[in-house]
Amino acid sequence: MLIVLSILFSALLLAIGVFIFLSPGKPRPFVNKEGSVLAGSISEKILVTINGAKQGMFIQSIDSTKPVLLYLHGGIPDYFLTKKYPTGLETIFTVVWWDQRGAGISFDATTPNESISLQQLISDTKEVTNYLRKRFRQEKIYLMGRSGGSFIGMHVAAQAPELYHAYIGVGQMSNQLKSERSAYRFMVEQYKELDDKKMLRRLMSSPFVFPDSVPDGYLSVRDEAMHRIGIGTTRSMRSIITGIFLPSLTCRDYTVAEKVNLWRAKARAGVHPLWKTILDNDLATQVPELKIPVYFFHGIYDYTVSYPLAKEYFEKLKAPVKGFYTFNESAHSPMFEEPAKMLWILQENVLKRTNLQTDKKL
Numbered sequence: 001m002l003i004v005l006s007i008l009f010s011a012l013l014l015a016i017g018v019f020i021f022l023s024p025g026k027p028r029p030f031v032n033k034e035g036s037v038l039a040g041s042i043s044e045k046i047l048v049t050i051n052g053a054k055q056g057m058f059i060q061s062i063d064s065t066k067p068v069l070l071y072l073h074g075g076i077p078d079y080f081l082t083k084k085y086p087t088g089l090e091t092i093f094t095v096v097w098w099d100q101r102g103a104g105i106s107f108d109a110t111t112p113n114e115s116i117s118l119q120q121l122i123s124d125t126k127e128v129t130n131y132l133r134k135r136f137r138q139e140k141i142y143l144m145g146r147s148g149g150s151f152i153g154m155h156v157a158a159q160a161p162e163l164y165h166a167y168i169g170v171g172q173m174s175n176q177l178k179s180e181r182s183a184y185r186f187m188v189e190q191y192k193e194l195d196d197k198k199m200l201r202r203l204m205s206s207p208f209v210f211p212d213s214v215p216d217g218y219l220s221v222r223d224e225a226m227h228r229i230g231i232g233t234t235r236s237m238r239s240i241i242t243g244i245f246l247p248s249l250t251c252r253d254y255t256v257a258e259k260v261n262l263w264r265a266k267a268r269a270g271v272h273p274l275w276k277t278i279l280d281n282d283l284a285t286q287v288p289e290l291k292i293p294v295y296f297f298h299g300i301y302d303y304t305v306s307y308p309l310a311k312e313y314f315e316k317l318k319a320p321v322k323g324f325y326t327f328n329e330s331a332h333s334p335m336f337e338e339p340a341k342m343l344w345i346l347q348e349n350v351l352k353r354t355n356l357q358t359d360k361k362l
Contacts, residue, residue: 025255056105061094069093074147077104080251085336174313179306293321299330323355
């Protein structure tokens with residue numbers, strides 16, 4: 001027994017040691033072929049006071065004079081996934097992966113959930129934008145929102161178009177209540193075809209009885225059910241544990257404490273800190289028009305946020321220039337799943353503020 005306990009204790013110490021080794025908490029610089037830091041590049045993690053709260057962000061670019069792109073994450077900051085799924089965004093932008101108030105490295109245990117409102121996050125986004133405009137001496141920047149971040153991003157772009165060259169929605173939300181109901185129906189049918197009685201029972205134990213709400217029981221199985229059939233974060237990701245949790249633990253750019261806080265924040269927020277607000281509102285009604293170019297990038301296998309509903313919203317949306325781009329090999333993360341295609345569209349359409357390759361013209 002003592003030998004077994006000794007082995008287990010040693011294994012635990014080794015695991016802790018490896019975890020600490022993998023958590024220096026500092027992004028690696030961009031280097032040239034000789035291993036020297038690339039002149040003009042930037043690779044940093046910083047904390048900035050935004051509307052009275054310390055908030056963190058990762059800033060990455062091979063050339064810090066390139067246009068600034070502010071990225072708004074969804075229910076959890078996903079910068080750590082860039083280590084497994086390189087996006088290449090830093091080659092054409094100075095990309096800012098901001099951990100929003102209450103999330104990731106911006107987590108503060110003393111901040112009550114109820115203080116994180118839509119208006120607060122809109123205000124924070126504008127404040128971060130102005131910080132970046134001043135720091136990088138750019139009159140306007142680009143705004144990209146993914147998933148829950150796209151709900152915030154559309155409101156910001158509508159309220160402050162003078163701050164942005166264009167808005168890019170990835171996995172763009174519209175009517176999320178309809179999206180969840182659609183996803184539920186699809187998954188029930190898929191698991192019937194697969195004859196997966198266990199998952200089917202779990203799904204059908206929490207049906208959408210009320211037209212204006214999403215059952216808590218469904219939410220407890222939602223992510224697992226989506227990922228097992230390839231309609232979640234990515235088409236190939238089959239597990240939240242191996243696909244998201246473990247990559248977050250091995251990301252060297254977070255300290256141990258920051259990794260713990262990443263998941264403390266997620267546990268507190270649930271699906272998204274604005275989940276009720278998101279479900280109660282239809283963006284097609286709230287934001288029917290933008291005064292700047294708008295681009296939607298959507299995976300055809302995305303059921304986290306409905307692809308058909310995003311297209312429907314796009315058709316109604318008024319904007320001086322707009323483009324919708326279908327990613328045929330993607331679920332909820334085109335930038336991680338088809339990065340080359342996304343970069344090409346960003347270079348040829350978004351940066352030129354045209355829409356020559358939009359779906360309608362392909």
